[in-house]
Amino acid sequence: MRYLIKTLGCKVNRIESEQLSEALDAQGYRPAAKGETADLCILNTCSVTARTDTECRRMIRRLIRENPEARIMVTGCYAETDPEAVRAVPGVERVVGNREKGRIHEILAGDAGIPGMVQSRKDISCPAEDGEGSSGSGTAELLERFGDRSRAFVKVQDGCEAFCSYCIVPLARGPYRSEDPERVVRQVEIFVRKGYSEIVLSGIHLGAYGADRRETGGVSKLLARLIRIPGDFRIRLSSLEPMEVDDSLVDMVTGEEKVCNHLHIPLQCGDDAILERMKRPYRTEQYADLVFRLRDLDPTLAIGTDVIAGFPGEDDAAFERSLQFLATLPLTHFHVFPYSVRPGTEAAGLDGAVPGKVKKERCRLLRELGSSKNRHFRKRMVGRILKAVSIGTTEYRGGALTLLTNNYLKASLHNPPKSLFPVFPVKVSGLSDDMLLVKVVYHDTKP
Ligand code: SF4
Structure with a gap:
């Protein structure tokens, strides 16, 4: 069985797609190669704007057209907020809510009658299908890989209860759920061991990390644990609300070497x-x-x-x-x-x-x-020394390697040395239209 997963939207969606992909691999599915048609297509949708909804419907139709024999499953925020619109697209077999997304492989195994797995859709609560909420957290296995790049995203939090007046996310994602700090540490350790040089901590409302676990310290306490993990790597934080950037977080991002x-x-x-x-x-x-x-x-x-x-x-x-x-x-x-x-x-x-x-x-x-x-x-x-990681061999073009600096600027390194540390200092020598031009600084030089 060949599968294809397409993802729209935020980092959390990308992480959840990676989790799903590993779960399907473990069940004996294999990803469809480029140019191959798939037997199973899963679209992980977003619903942040009306335009994204349109894009989701367009993508569903395209998947159906290009994979005429495939089972089509749609999950994610659009599937959660407007399941009828998704189900109305001819060819969609299943609509699975966000909170059951992590169990799609179990739904499939249940369909196939694999012992110990969910046997019918009645056994599993799909909020997008039956309109009822679910308490299922869908705790996923830890990931062994994240795409083929040097940056790995780690989901530490889900849900939002802020209800900003314009935002559909609290309806699509439900209440706060924070990942167990022990699991986050183990996940980061795995990625560091596998050679990922940048870990991006992500959440739907990252600053609310810990709120539901009645733990104090939130993101900064978690960060304090993560930076003690041995290895040459750095951590980047995804979006944080202004009132959640407290003094200890300010200290971390301005003073800790391992925090971007x-x-x-x-x-x-x-x-x-x-x-x-x-x-x-x-x-x-x-x-x-x-x-x-x-x-x-x-x-x-x-x-x-x-x-x-x-x-x-x-x-x-x-x-x-x-x-x-x-x-x-x-x-x-x-x-x-x-x-x-x-x-x-x-x-x-x-x-x-x-x-x-x-x-x-x-x-x-x-x-x-x-x-x-x-x-x-x-x-x-220009003239400063910054820390950088290489962002993938695929971006190695014309003798130049593309890097990402700690302070989130893309940089181009011409004639890179054969081997580089995961995180290394570079000196900014100039600018191109949209990038910094940099040279490697000897590794023993502290920036
Ligand atoms: S905090 Fe962010 S996700 Fe939550 S309601 Fe406000 S804008 Fe939406």
Whole structure:
């Protein structure tokens, strides 16, 4: 049986697809090679915007067209939030909710009548199919590999209870569930042993790590354990909410060698009235205090952010305030999204809709600002020594190796030495259009 898994959306989805893939391998399936048709297709969907939903439906149809004999299963956030729309696509055999995603291999084994496995779909609760919630955590086996790259993602948390007014994620992912710290340590140890040089800690709401386990210390306590794992590797944190970047986290990202000096802290809007309508639990002043403090502690620290353009009620004056505010901040990477109505969210019922054309123009202005900040940041790195990892042999082109620095910049290394340590220092000698140009510094040189 050949299988094909396609994944849309966030890092957590990618990790869950990897888990599924390992579980299928263990059951005797094998991944369809390039150009081969599959007997089983699984689409792991996302539902963050209306556009993603459309993309999911398009992808389902494509999978069906290109794999006419295959069983088609659809899982993920879109399958969870709108199972009817997924089921309505002719050819879809099963719709499996997020919380049962980790048991798809068991559902398949049950279908095949493998002893000890689930025997019928009645035996397993699929929230997307029967509309009922599930307490199943679907604890997955630890992964032995993560794609073929040097960076491995580790899921430490699932679920969100913040209910920002625009966001469908709490409905798609359910309440907070944190991974057992012992399992996280074991997972990171496996990846380090296998030679992965960068571990990215990921979660749907990473900053809420530990909240459901009644453990204090959250992400920073976990990090403190992970950096004690022996080996040459580094840890990067995925997105964290502004009020969750506490003093101990600040100390870690600005002072610990094994923790990348990079944070992604979503602002969403630089106007306080809109933040209130978004139900975001901080104001612009707090956000500015945090990012300036981080920048002052480490001028090479990368700070990314998310911005939504055209949230209901964002009139020209509010947008202008937001843009001006963002312009003052020491941010280095922008992710800009036009606001998208998500049925079932509070914001879907708000007045003050912003026309599509206006949203598009605001996105353009925000992206322009983000690019200029990123250019400025890269310029400031010239002459500095940064730490880097190589990001895959496939990117070895024309004698140049592509690297990723601790502070989240892509770099190009011409004529790389035959062997490199997993994490090594480089000196920034110049810039290309979108990359740093770097040279290796002797390994015994401490940056
Ligand atoms: S914190 Fe807010 S934006 Fe992030 S997943 Fe939760 S509800 Fe959505």
